[in-house]
Amino acid sequence: MAKQILTTKNVRLSYGDFEALHGIDLAFDENEITALIGPSGCGKSTYLRCINRMNDQIDGVKISGELKFNDTDIYAEQTDVVELRKQIGMVFQQPNPFPMSIYDNVVFGLRIAGVRDKSMLDEAAQAALKQAAIWDEVKNKLDQNALALSGGQQQRICIARALAVSPNIILLDEPTSALDPHSSRQIETTLLQLKEHYTIITVTHNLQQASRIADRTAFFLQGDLIEAGTTKQIFMNPEHQETSDFITGIFG
Amino acid sequence: MDKIRASILTPSRSSKLERRGKWLSLLCLGSICIVVIAIFGFITYRGLATFTTDHVSLSKFLTGTDWNPSVSKSGAPLVGALPMIAGSFLITILATALAIPFAIGTALMMTDVTPKTGTRILQPVLELLVGIPSVVYGFVGLTVVVPAMRNIFGGSGFGILSGTFVLFVMVLPTITSMTVDALTSVPKSFRYASLALGATRWQTIYKVVLRSATPGILTAIVFGMARAFGEALAVQMVVGNATLMPYSLVAPASTLTSVLTTGIGNTVMGTAQNDALWSLALILLIMSLTFNLAIHLIANRGSLKR
Ligand SMILES: Nc1ncnc2c1ncn2[C@@H]1O[C@H](COP(=O)(O)OP(=O)(O)OP(=O)(O)O)[C@@H](O)[C@H]1O
Ligand SMILES: [Mg+2]
Numbered sequence: 266m267a268k269q270i271l272t273t274k275n276v277r278l279s280y281g282d283f284e285a286l287h288g289i290d291l292a293f294d295e296n297e298i299t300a301l302i303g304p305s306g307c308g309k310s311t312y313l314r315c316i317n318r319m320n321d322q323i324d325g326v327k328i329s330g331e332l333k334f335n336d337t338d339i340y341a342e343q344t345d346v347v348e349l350r351k352q353i354g355m356v357f358q359q360p361n362p363f364p365m366s367i368y369d370n371v372v373f374g375l376r377i378a379g380v381r382d383k384s385m386l387d388e389a390a391q392a393a394l395k396q397a398a399i400w401d402e403v404k405n406k407l408d409q410n411a412l413a414l415s416g417g418q419q420q421r422i423c424i425a426r427a428l429a430v431s432p433n434i435i436l437l438d439e440p441t442s443a444l445d446p447h448s449s450r451q452i453e454t455t456l457l458q459l460k461e462h463y464t465i466i467t468v469t470h471n472l473q474q475a476s477r478i479a480d481r482t483a484f485f486l487q488g489d490l491i492e493a494g495t496t497k498q499i500f501m502n503p504e505h506q507e508t509s510d511f512i513t514g515i516f517g
Numbered sequence: 518m519d520k521i522r523a524s525i526l527t528p529s530r531s532s533k534l535e536r537r538g539k540w541l542s543l544l545c546l547g548s549i550c551i552v553v554i555a556i557f558g559f560i561t562y563r564g565l566a567t568f569t570t571d572h573v574s575l576s577k578f579l580t581g582t583d584w585n586p587s588v589s590k591s592g593a594p595l596v597g598a599l600p601m602i603a604g605s606f607l608i609t610i611l612a613t614a615l616a617i618p619f620a621i622g623t624a625l626m627m628t629d630v631t632p633k634t635g636t637r638i639l640q641p642v643l644e645l646l647v648g649i650p651s652v653v654y655g656f657v658g659l660t661v662v663v664p665a666m667r668n669i670f671g672g673s674g675f676g677i678l679s680g681t682f683v684l685f686v687m688v689l690p691t692i693t694s695m696t697v698d699a700l701t702s703v704p705k706s707f708r709y710a711s712l713a714l715g716a717t718r719w720q721t722i723y724k725v726v727l728r729s730a731t732p733g734i735l736t737a738i739v740f741g742m743a744r745a746f747g748e749a750l751a752v753q754m755v756v757g758n759a760t761l762m763p764y765s766l767v768a769p770a771s772t773l774t775s776v777l778t779t780g781i782g783n784t785v786m787g788t789a790q791n792d793a794l795w796s797l798a799l800i801l802l803i804m805s806l807t808f809n810l811a812i813h814l815i816a817n818r819g820s821l822k823r
Contacts, residue, residue, distance in 0.1 A: 319713060324633075351715035361706035364729050374714040377724065423710070430714060 267294040270464050271316065271434060276330035278311055278320065285311045287488045288330065293434075293481075298456060298465040300475035300496065303485030304511065309468040310358075312485070313436050315339075316466070317353040318346050334434070351378065354427035358439040360419035362411035362426070367403050370411045370422055374430035389429050396462075397425035398455040417448025424455065428463075435459070437467040441474065453478050472512065476500050484508045557802070564799030566792040567596060578796060584760035584776070586790040594789040598773075598797060600762045605772040605804075607763055608677050608752065609745040612684035616692050616741060621727075621734065623689075624696035629708075629722055639693075646690040655754030658683035663755055670767040675757030678766040683755050684745045692741035699733025700726060735815045743808035747801065749774035773797045 271293040278286040285308045293299055301309045314320045315328060318339065332339040339349060351374070362370050371390045372380075380386060390407070394400040399421040403414070411422050420440060427435055437456075441449035449471070456465055456478055469475050475482055476496055483493035484507075491505050503509045528536075567573050573593045581597020588595050623643075626635040662682050667674030703726050711721040727734070757769025758779055777797055784791040 317713060319709065322709065322712065347715050347717050350713055355713040357706060357709065357713075359706060361704070361710045363707055363710065363725055373711070373724070374716075377711075377714065377716045377720045426710075426714065 270295045274331040281325045297480040299481045300479035307485040353434045354432035355436040368407040393425040393429035397421045417444045434464045563795035567796040586793040596793040604770045611681040620692035628700040643690045651751040655751035658755040675769045676767045679755040688741040695737030699730040703729045
């Protein structure tokens with residue numbers, strides 16, 4: 266049995282008076298890809314942001330429930346959010362490289378963590394860019410501004426940037442929704458290679474993508490987790506009517 | 518068929534109106550251009566008279582330290598403008614340098630540290646500071662800053678330092694509000710990306726927000742410098758108006774603007790005294806053009822980087 270690296274119990278979240286998550290119970294196994302699917306506005310991004318505490322940035326958010334990463338409480342008083350986020354990386358829906366060189370982007374996380382050694386940074390940058398399957402495309406222009414790259418390349422730079430700090434978990438919020446099919450497939454391939462070393466949780470609107478890459482899939486609907494299981498089971502043999510309706514495209 | 522043809526070929530009411538509107542705005546633009554060119558031409562023409570009709574050499578004018586246009590020495594009036602030039606630059610640089618940390622700190626309070634309360638309190642304060650007329654600043658400087666300087670450093674209290682403090686308050690809102698604009702134009706997604714990588718809030722501000730906003734902040738600083746360089750009344754009230762080299766920050770000194778405002782009413786057009794003042798005005802004009810150029814250069818460099 267694989268180790269459960271992340272467990273969440275009865276996670277409730279409200280933005281002011283509006284409750285966006287009504288108690289989510291979900292656990293994630295190490296070195297697996299989990300896809301979160303569901304119609305727009307059902308709370309996938311909200312749930313994802315709970316895991317690395319990015320919701321802390323939003324005013325008026327109240328969270329209850331129990332989220333544990335490697336058996337430590339993510340929301341405990343003594344949890345260091347900065348350290349937590351080094352362990353749990355995130356890639357956003359829109360590619361958001363900093364307006365700096367490709368190299369500076371990738372080593373950003375290491376530099377803020379205090380790494381100064383040039384050869385160490387070089388090595389980490391190269392490794393991360395290779396893992397993100399973009400090394401060959403950018404190896405000759407590492408000092409070029411990252412904003413001059415295409416959207417798909419920018420997103421892979423963002424993935425490399427997240428990988429460079431060697432997190433345990435990588436959260437991806439619709440990482441390919443702004444990309445063309447070819448770039449999307451490249452990123453999918455990347456993710457499949459990455460799961461050897463990382464635990465990956467990805468939100469996606471693309472059901473084929475979920476079926477192609479995810480080991481497990483969780484279906485959200487209006488702030489509830491309807492069902493979660495192996496991808497095969499969710500797609501072939503869902504327990505709930507809502508799930509099969511969503512999968513077959515009747516709504517959502 | 519003919520009807521459609523006719524209606525297409527004859528200009529309609531609205532297209533006539535549009536053409537008239539275009540002419541009207543061209544006319545306005547043209548007259549503004551003429552006014553601007555006339556001002557430039559006039560100042561240049563009058564400002565050069567010192568060198569052409571009064572035979573002052575340019576190097577004497579820029580490096581001489583004796584300012585006494587009514588006295589002639591070896592055929593040319595004594596118009597060494599270096600004390601005023603030095604005073605203007607000194608006061609501008611000191612006031613802006615003093616204002617930069619305060620402006621950036623205040624702006625960060627409003628955008629990143631405590632956006633809600635920061636903006637609610639500081640926005641009205643800034644708007645108020647912008648709206649206060651310079652004579653009021655000068656008056657406060659005269660009654661508060663100058664006596665304070667006198668008590669601390671002795672002497673009269675008038676001087677570059679008093680002017681620096683008054684100008685500091687005056688350029689602070691300009692630089693701050695433009696810095697706020699520069700900071701808010703840094704996308705939120707940059708901040709999120711940085712935080713998600715395990716950066717602290719301070720690291721995010723320092724490494725991402727300020728860095729991305731640098732061209733905008735530089736523009737804000739140059740604007741502040743331009744404002745400081747051109748401010749006349751408030752400075753004139755506290756600087757002491759002695760056309761001496763500013764060897765001490767607490768001794769009476771003068772700036773280009775202060776000499777102009779005190780002197781222009783007491784000279785007769787066409788005299789050497791008057792010409793000398795026009796030459797000072799020409800320096801001011803050149804400097805403001807330089808500031809403008811700097812702003813454009815920064816803007817271009819900044820946009821290239823993006
Ligand atoms: N910052 C916020 N303030 C208030 N309400 C929010 C905020 N962010 C999200 N919500 C609300 O919470 C609910 C869930 O939003 P969320 O962004 O998590 O949905 P999602 O499943 O990611 O949707 P999508 O697939 O469109 O990205 C929505 O009803 C949304 O309106
Ligand atoms: Mg979303």
